[in-house]
Amino acid sequence: MRAVISITLALLLSGCSNLGVKPWERGTLAQEEMALDSSPMQTAFDDHIYFSKEASSGGRGFAGGGCGCN
C-alpha cells in the first residue's frame, strides 16, 4: 500500500515536467488557419480607429507565437 502511495506521489511530482509545446512541435500551430487573427488588415484598421479615439494603442495581443522564431 505504501509503495503504491509512494509511486502515485512520485507520478504526481513528475506530472508537470513535460508541459508546453516544444519549438519543433509547432508545425500545426504555424499554419495560417491556426492564427488567432483571421484578418490582419481588418485588425490594423480597428487598431488605427482605436488609437485615434483613445489616444493609446497596444494591448490587443502578444508578440511571437507561431513557429517561435525570433
Added chain:
Amino acid sequence: MLKHLLLAFALASNGFISGIAQAAELDLSQHKGKVVYVDLWASWCPPCRASFPWMEQLHQDLKDEGLVILAVNTGDEPADAERFLAMTNPSFEIITDPDGDIAANLNAMGMPFSVLYDREGNLVSSHVGFSNKDAPELRRVIESLLAEKI
C-alpha cells in the same frame, strides 16, 4: 516508505515513467577536423526557409576550407520537407529528425536553431532564429574558426 518514495522518484526523474526515449545524437565523428554548422529547420518555419539561400552560399564558398553544414529537418511532414527541398535543391547534407530527438538533445529554444562546432568538435555557439542582419557576423565567426588549424 522513504525508500519506496526515493526509488519511485529516481525512476521518474530518469524518464522511465514519463516514457522519454533516449535522445538521438548527431554523429560528428565522421566530420573530425572540420568546422560543423548544424541547423535545425522545418518547412513550416519562414525564417528557416529564409536561411537556406544563405547556407547554400556559405557551403559553396567555404566547403573547400573545411566547413560542413548539417541541416536537420525536425518536426516536419516528410512530404512538405521533400517539396521544399525539391524547390531549393541544397548541396549540403540533410538529416531527418521526425521525432525531434536531435532537437531535444540540442535543447533547441526556437526555430531555426543553429549550433556551431570548431575543428576539434567543441561547441562554440548556438543561435536561435535567422535574420539577414545577423548573418554576416555569423559568417565572420565561421570564417575565423576555419582559419584555426589543428
